[in-house]
Amino acid sequence: MTNKILLIEDDDRLRRILQLVLLDAEYDVQTAADGQEGIDKWQQWQPQAVLTDLKMEPVDGLAVLNFGKNYDAQTPIIILTAFGTVETAVLAMKDGAFDYLTKPVDNLELLEIVAEALDSRQLLTEDKKELIGSSAIMLKIQQNIKRFAPTDSSVLISGESGTGKELAARGIHQASQHPEGPFIRVNCAAIPHELMESELFGHIQGAFTGATTDREGAFSRADGGTIFLDEIGDLPLQLQPKLLHAVEEKTITPVGSSQTKQINVKILSATNQDLKKMLAQKTFREDLYYRLNTVHIHMPPLRQRDGDLFLVIDHFLHMFGKKFTKPQIMLTPESLELLHAFTWPGNIREVKNVIERAVLSCEGRKINPEHLPSALQISKQIDRRKPVSISTDLHNREKQLITTVLKDCNWNQSEASRALSITRNTLRYRIKKYGISKK
Ligand SMILES: Nc1ncnc2c1ncn2[C@@H]1O[C@H](COP(=O)(O)OP(=O)(O)OP(=O)(O)O)[C@@H](O)[C@H]1O
Ligand SMILES: [Mg+2]
The missing domain is CATH 3.40.50.300 (P-loop containing nucleotide triphosphate hydrolases)
Structure with a gap:
């Protein structure tokens, strides 16, 4: 599928040039000459990325950014900015813009940033697509x-x-x-x-x-x-x-x-x-x-979905491992235990945020308890209902889950990994780790 890029720029000449550059790179492009027209096109056409000028009359680029945050936060917005307004562009980044390009725009840089923006969207939307869970x-x-x-x-x-x-x-x-x-x-x-x-x-x-x-x-x-x-x-x-x-x-x-x-x-x-x-x-x-x-x-709520917490954690570990180029990232047993003991009042979104921060903040390959928010450590101390050997219990349940799914899928590993929403490599690793076999 061709990626759709919406270009919002009030300067007719620049708009045409950028449009040609993007068309040349085989993107599907639509243009708008001011913020309001851009917002309308955004809703009608559902682009995958938006490039917008900052200074436009009567509706400017910041209004487009604000609209986008509410309407579809998955779609990256790249700001086009003249030399004098770079500071506003930097502020716009804090406000959620993906990146900015200064005018005169360097064509190569433009294509690079657009490709990056689309990649980031891909990552975000991958996670948007399916409801993980096998409870x-x-x-x-x-x-x-x-x-x-x-x-x-x-x-x-x-x-x-x-x-x-x-x-x-x-x-x-x-x-x-x-x-x-x-x-x-x-x-x-x-x-x-x-x-x-x-x-x-x-x-x-x-x-x-x-x-x-x-x-x-x-x-x-x-x-x-x-x-x-x-x-x-x-x-x-x-x-x-x-x-x-x-x-x-x-x-x-x-x-x-x-x-x-x-x-x-x-x-x-x-x-x-x-x-x-x-x-x-x-x-x-x-x-x-x-x-x-x-x-x-x-x-x-997540606390009522038996077994889903593992799958969700695993999913986000992969996602953010990929996003922050730490593909080998893993949790120590102590960290896993803390994650398991927590009740997750903010549900899956909270798991996602916690894992994202942990992946970002850990320097090596292992996420230790220190990379997890203190709320988790406290919850562990006051939670007296949990048995001591949570991690063993956890592993048993995970093993059971994987075995059941494999059986359901006639031991087809691709199918099973899809059903479990984990990669094939992870599945293979788990099969080996738990010594799961057909017999
Ligand atoms: N079952 C799931 N599998 C994978 N990701 C999930 C799942 N459920 C939620 N998420 C992720 O958790 C985050 C929050 O989900 P979502 O926005 O759908 O929640 P919500 O119920 O609409 O929350 P709110 O009431 O706060 O708006 C999103 O990033 C979403 O992708
Ligand atoms: Mg919601």
């Missing part, structure tokens, strides 16, 4: 995703923070009838209440002060694909009837318009709030709740 509860969830994704039913995904609700939503889209269609995420918690209606349904020029042009809303942009209403518990009460109407009738009316538009979207929503409680408090409408909740998927 009974996760297998059931994966089954349900396969079963309900291709239907028209709305799906509500609940669960604590960091349990993979967004990942599950993306999985549902991938398994839906229109995986090639758009996947539009709306973060209901991040958008000011007064802008929410326009964000969802769009507006026409002059609908309110500041509405200088027509704007498409999330529902229209998601037409032919999936809309993901994240943090749905934060949707303002007064907007809920309009959303209910959109969900029931599959039609929308932009703010200020009298024309309705038919839309064909799969509707997913997610929340870590207790919607049932909100129903009782009348802060969430019951009719809307039942509409969104045709199918309910609950992402369990």
Whole structure:
């Protein structure tokens, strides 16, 4: 698949030159002449990387960066900057930009940075793709995703923070009838209440002060694909009837318009709030709740997913080992024990952060307890329920898991490593280590 690069630059000449350089390198390129046009194209076209100038009128590169962080943090943004604004570019990097290029742009440097940015995205999205886990509860969830994704039913995904609700939503889209269609995420918690209606349904020029042009809303942009209403518990009460109407009738009316538009979207929503409680408090409408909740998927906290912690740790060790070029990285038994004893209130996201920091901070190949946050050490001291020989217990369970999966896969190692989400090398290493054999 050709990589799609969005180029946002107000200088016509430079825009054309850069476009040619990128086209020459066989990228698929679309361009925009200011920040707003860029943001609109981003949503319509879903590029894999974005190059943006900083100083543009009326909407500048920092606004593009801000938009991107909320909309799709996986897509790297490269800043183009004139000599005088390098400091702003450096600030932009702190704010999450991938890198910056100074003008006049060196073509080779441009291609190098774009390639690097795409690589980094690849790494990040690799981890975005699949829900790791082989606990009974996760297998059931994966089954349900396969079963309900291709239907028209709305799906509500609940669960604590960091349990993979967004990942599950993306999985549902991938398994839906229109995986090639758009996947539009709306973060209901991040958008000011007064802008929410326009964000969802769009507006026409002059609908309110500041509405200088027509704007498409999330529902229209998601037409032919999936809309993901994240943090749905934060949707303002007064907007809920309009959303209910959109969900029931599959039609929308932009703010200020009298024309309705038919839309064909799969509707997913997610929340870590207790919607049932909100129903009782009348802060969430019951009719809307039942509409969104045709199918309910609950992402369990990590502490209830027997055995999944290993797989998740292993997955992130590999991912960050690769990312920070420390492929041989491993955990000492003491570290593994600490990770196992912890209860992970921040769930998978927390495991990911802890492993990332550990891989980054350790100098050699081994992650020692000192590379782990102190919260883990404390939890170990106060946790008296755990048996002393956790690591032996851990190894037994891991051995058991690997053996079961191998049997399921008829001892085909490629298949088993895929099912376990570990590399073949790791699988081979474990088979040897535990002395697992067909007999
Ligand atoms: N089962 C899983 N396998 C691999 N990675 C996972 C899994 N679940 C979550 N992650 C990773 O953990 C991080 C958090 O996941 P996600 O954003 O889907 O959580 P969430 O439930 O939406 O959290 P929040 O309520 O805070 O928004 C992401 O980086 C995601 O890729
Ligand atoms: Mg989320």
